[in-house]
Amino acid sequence: MKKSIKAGFAVLTASALSLSGLAVQSSFAAVKHTAAPVTIVWYAGTISGNGLRADVISHFEKLYPNIHVKVVAEPNNTDTTRAQLISQISGGATSPDVYLGDVIWPGQFGSMHLALPLNKYLPKSFFNQFAPGLIAGASYKGNVYGSPWFQDSGFLYYRKDLLAKYHLPVPKTWEKLQQEAKFLLNKKAVKYGFVWQGASYEGLTCDWMEYLTDAGGHVFNAKGQPVMDSPAALHALNFMRGLITSGVSPRAVTTFTEPNTMNLFNAGQAAFLRNWDYAYTNSQTKGQSSVIGKVGVAPLPTFAGHGTAGYATIGGWDNYINPHTKHLAQDLLFVKYLASVQGETILATKASEIPTNNAVQHNPAVRRLNPVLSIVAEQHLIARPSQSPSYAKVSQAIYTNINAALSGQMSTANALKQANSQLASAQSSSSL
Numbered sequence: 001m002k003k004s005i006k007a008g009f010a011v012l013t014a015s016a017l018s019l020s021g022l023a024v025q026s027s028f029a030a031v032k033h034t035a036a037p038v039t040i041v042w043y044a045g046t047i048s049g050n051g052l053r054a055d056v057i058s059h060f061e062k063l064y065p066n067i068h069v070k071v072v073a074e075p076n077n078t079d080t081t082r083a084q085l086i087s088q089i090s091g092g093a094t095s096p097d098v099y100l101g102d103v104i105w106p107g108q109f110g111s112m113h114l115a116l117p118l119n120k121y122l123p124k125s126f127f128n129q130f131a132p133g134l135i136a137g138a139s140y141k142g143n144v145y146g147s148p149w150f151q152d153s154g155f156l157y158y159r160k161d162l163l164a165k166y167h168l169p170v171p172k173t174w175e176k177l178q179q180e181a182k183f184l185l186n187k188k189a190v191k192y193g194f195v196w197q198g199a200s201y202e203g204l205t206c207d208w209m210e211y212l213t214d215a216g217g218h219v220f221n222a223k224g225q226p227v228m229d230s231p232a233a234l235h236a237l238n239f240m241r242g243l244i245t246s247g248v249s250p251r252a253v254t255t256f257t258e259p260n261t262m263n264l265f266n267a268g269q270a271a272f273l274r275n276w277d278y279a280y281t282n283s284q285t286k287g288q289s290s291v292i293g294k295v296g297v298a299p300l301p302t303f304a305g306h307g308t309a310g311y312a313t314i315g316g317w318d319n320y321i322n323p324h325t326k327h328l329a330q331d332l333l334f335v336k337y338l339a340s341v342q343g344e345t346i347l348a349t350k351a352s353e354i355p356t357n358n359a360v361q362h363n364p365a366v367r368r369l370n371p372v373l374s375i376v377a378e379q380h381l382i383a384r385p386s387q388s389p390s391y392a393k394v395s396q397a398i399y400t401n402i403n404a405a406l407s408g409q410m411s412t413a414n415a416l417k418q419a420n421s422q423l424a425s426a427q428s429s430s431s432l
């Protein structure tokens, strides 16, 4: 009951704003020159820790001297950020004005009216500048809720100095990766062979999607029925568990989120790392890495006999606007700027992020400065089944059971059986 009152309030606010949409559009020019100074709050994560947010803001503020953008740091765990935003915005908070949100949120945030439908305020031409498919991913029931800022996908990072020293090729299969990691451990070249995201959270769903798809498995079939209790899924999960029991990945991998894995790799303690785009810049930043100049990046491996490259889960972050904002005209200008060629060029050259603006993504000069961008075309991408408003529950059914099997609390076969039955109830669940 409480929820529906709050949701109703949000609908009213959103439609009142939508009526004023035309006025907002025509007031853009006025904001630039005559309006009194306004401060908007942007809730955004650190990204690669190298001052990227400060750079885009300072450039934006030069273009719009009457708008000041204050950054409030998001936690670096997507689940925690989501929970915080849901509680703040459904409670009617007017701040943050703009927030960086995960690409998997439009179903839930759209259905709960936690984000403004941007298509009501921005022209078609705005959405045409993005790489195809991204706007579909940012939409729910015909409305676009997120303005894509960067696309994430999974990559394999490796110590090129160690592979060269021992004459090892960059592994193209999971089996080869395991074998090379074991070899490097036996040589005492590193403390850990391979680190990845195995904690019980959204990041594990991402890693799981990659092994599952490489093995030929799926979460749902074409009719939308859960099919994760399959021989392919068992092959994938047994392999992941084997990474731990063989000592190639530490037992503690079942508690690792992205920052844990990044820190170990940067400290020179791991031979291989699975992580997102930002990991390249992160590993090459002075003061936080001891592996500068020693890191290579490649598409993820696949299982032997399953093609030439592995699947990489699609992630990324979009800019969303709080429906209760008091500064809509300024928010829209900021969101437009972030998606522009200027904003996206700073993003893609300062951090190794995949820009969502088509022109920037295909600019050879940007590509030269951003090594992850140059191998994007070789990747096979897989999306999480995130279109439904109850995706958070779907993902939870996946990561809690996969994590239980990885840490040995449950057999791999039972974990898949249980995941499958929880997926069915997650789908039919009305609570988000």
Ligand code: GLC
Residues within 6 Å of the ligand: 078, 102, 103, 104, 152, 202, 203, 204, 206, 258, 276, 314, 315, 316, 317
């Ligand atoms: C990255 C991805 C995001 C994903 C998250 C999981 O931030 O961009 O889509 O949900 O990692 O930890």
